Amino acid sequence: MFNDQLAKLEKAKADLQQLESKISAERAAALAKLPSDFGFASLELFIAALKDAAKNGGKLKGKASRGAKSGAAKAPKAAATKAVKVGKRAKITDETRAQVKVLSEQGKTGEEIAKALGISAPSVQNVKKALGLVKSRTKTAPAAPAAAALSVADVAPAL
Incomplete structure (x- = not known):
């Protein structure tokens, strides 16, 4: 039984090694295709465009209109969702x-x-x-008027 488990472990390690090498080869092929997938003629132009995009924070130069038609194909709906833009935190001095x-x-x-x-x-x-330029929004509860103890005789009409 112990030997069977060791054999399974060795087989799993071999399968893992084979899978890692397959993924590595597929990743290398996918990365090699990236420049042509984005319409760049060479790797150097693609890298320069990536550096420029990273330097600008992903923003395009100039003002793009909403309905502007560019030569680029539209991204699928799943990729089109954008993260919520968070503004730069102001330093109050x-x-x-x-x-x-x-x-x-x-x-x-x-x-x-x-x-x-x-x-x-x-x-x-x-x-x-x-x-101290604004007043607090919370109002203090007004003091309850001193309610006199009422008896039944005070409320009920005398007969």
Whole structure:
């Protein structure tokens, strides 16, 4: 039994080695085809285009219109889904806080301040709150009026 298990293990290792070499060969063939699949004449042009795309963060130069027809074929639906774009996180400095305070005192709205300073409206609200320029939204519960103890005699009409 022990020898059978060792034999199975050796066979599995051999199968794994064969599968790894097959995958390696298929990967090499697929990578070799990439430049021609994307319409490039040479590997050097393809690499230059990849470097340029990586340098620009994947953004195209110029302004592309929505309905612009390019010579490229459309990607299938599954590949067309895009990740949600996340904006660059704003660094709120002391200078930004001071500008928020000045603009707020001038009567600018939070949205106007956000556009002027290039930060989000919630960030403006947080800065104003930290500076004490806004009131808290939570209201304190009003004191309950002192309710006099009512007896049945007070409520029921006298007979």
